[in-house]
Amino acid sequence: MKLLIEHQCPQCGAPAVLEETDRLFRCEFCRVKSILTRDDYFRYLLPDRAPQGRKLIYVPYWRLRGTLFSTTAQGLLHRFVDVSHPAVDLRGLPVSLGLRSQALKLRFVTPDTAGRFLAPQLDRKTVAEQFKEQYAVDLPRPLYHQAYVGDTLSMIYAPYYVNGRVYDAVLDEPLPTASVDGDALQAADGDRARWPLEFIPALCPKCGWDLDGQRDALALFCGNCGSMWRTEGTKLRPLRFATLQSDQPDAVYLPFWRIRAEVGGVRLDSFADLVRLANLPRVIQPQWTEMGFRFWIPAFKLMPRAFSRLCTHTTLAQPHADFRTRPPRGRVQAVTLPVEEAVDSLKTTLSTFIKPARKLLPQLPAIQIRPRAFLLAYLPFAEGPHDLIQPDLKLAINRNQLRQSAAL
Ligand SMILES: [Zn+2]
Ligand SMILES: [Zn+2]
Secondary structure, three states, X not given: OOOEEEEEOOOOXXXXXXXXXXXXXXXXXXXXXXXXXXXXXXXXEOOOOOOOOXXXXXXXXXXXXXXXXXXXXXXXXXXXXXXXXXXXXXXXXOOOOOOHHHHOOEEEOOOOOOOEEEOOOOOHHHHHHHHHHHHHOOOOOOEEEEEEEEEEEEEEEEEEEEEOEEEEOOOOEEOOOOOOOHHHHHHOOEEOOOOOOEXXXXXXXXXXXXXXXXXXXXXXXXXXXXXXXXEEOOEEEEOOEEEOOOOOOOOEEEEEEEEEEEEEOOOOOEHHHHHHHOOOOOOOOHHHHOOEOOEEEEOOOOOHHHHHHHHHHHHXXXXXXXXXXXXXXXXXXXXXXXXXXXHHOHHHHHHHHOOOHHHHHHHHHHOEEEEEEEEEEEEEEEEOOOEEEEOOOOEEEEHHHHHHHOOO
C-alpha cells in the first residue's frame, strides 16, 4: 500500500494529501505546479497525540518497498517486499512499524519540525542486505544473484517521549515496562531536523515554459521547446530521449531505458555477441559485430513477472529502427521507474538469457556490469482489446498488468 502524506502547498499554503509516489504536485487552489525533490531519500513522520509541551524523540525506521528478484537454479523467483526496520540499535524498540505507516497519514519532516531526531546507525545498504539474507533462507540453492527493483527507500520517524516511563506518542500510551529504556532513549545521539524539503518550480530550465507530466512522472516534458527533464537530487537535468514514431495516430508510446554498459566476465559488446551468448536461432550477419549491445528496461512499473519478461524480450530484440530525437505524438505512458533502478535490474536480465545456463549462471557473481550511458526511448504500441501490441518486436503487454502496476 502506498503511504499518504499530509502536506501544504509551498506557494499558497493550501492543504493537500500526496501519495508517496507523487513527484509533480499541482495545487488545486493556486494551480501552481512544483516538483518534489530530495537529496537522498524522503523523510516522513508519524503523527503524534502527545500532550502539549512534551519533548518528542523521533526514532528512525528504514522502510523498503519493492520487488526482490532472486536468480536460482530453479529459475528467476520474485517476492514483493514491504518492510520496516529500526535504523538505531536500541534494545526493546518495536522491531517494525507494522501497519502503522499505512494506517496513518504521514507528514514530511521539515526544518521547523520540533523534536529530537535520533541519528541512524544502520545505513540503507546494511538494512537492504539484511532483508535479502532473511528472504534468502527459504530460497532454493544455489542462489546466484539477488536484486531489488522498483524499490522505494524512505525513512519514517516514530515519535516517543519520556515521562517517568517511555510513551508511544502515536497512541499516547506507555510502552510495556520491558521495552526500550527511557535513559537510553534520551542519551541516544540525535539532533533537530535539518533536512530541507525542496519544491522546485515545474518550469522548463531552458525556456521557462510549464513542464508537463503525470503526478508520479519522473520525466517531465516541455511542450514549448520539446526538451525533457529529470530530477537528480534537487536539480533538474536534461534527459536524452528518442522516439520511434508510428504512422498510426492512436498509437500508445511506452518508455524504455536504453542502457549502454560494459560487461566484464562474459563477452557482450555487440549484437553478434548477444546472439551467441543467448544462443538465438539466427545466423550472425557480419554487420552485427558493429552493432553495439544495449540493455532495454521498461521505464515504468509493472507486475514482477511481466517486468522481467519485458526486460528479456526487448533486450533480446535490440530495437534499432529509426529513432528520432523528438517527443512521441500520441498517448504516452509516464516514466515511473527511475534509471537508477533500471540499472539494478541489468544482471537479473542478463541471467534470464545466457546459455548454457548451467555453465554460465554459476559465473554470475563474478560478472560485472558497469552502466556507461542511457537514453529514454519511446516505442509505439497498438491498442488491442486486451493487450498493447508492438508488431515489429512481436511483443504484447497485457493492459490489465499496466493498470495494476499503477498501484505499485
Ligand atoms: Zn497553492
Ligand atoms: Zn522548454
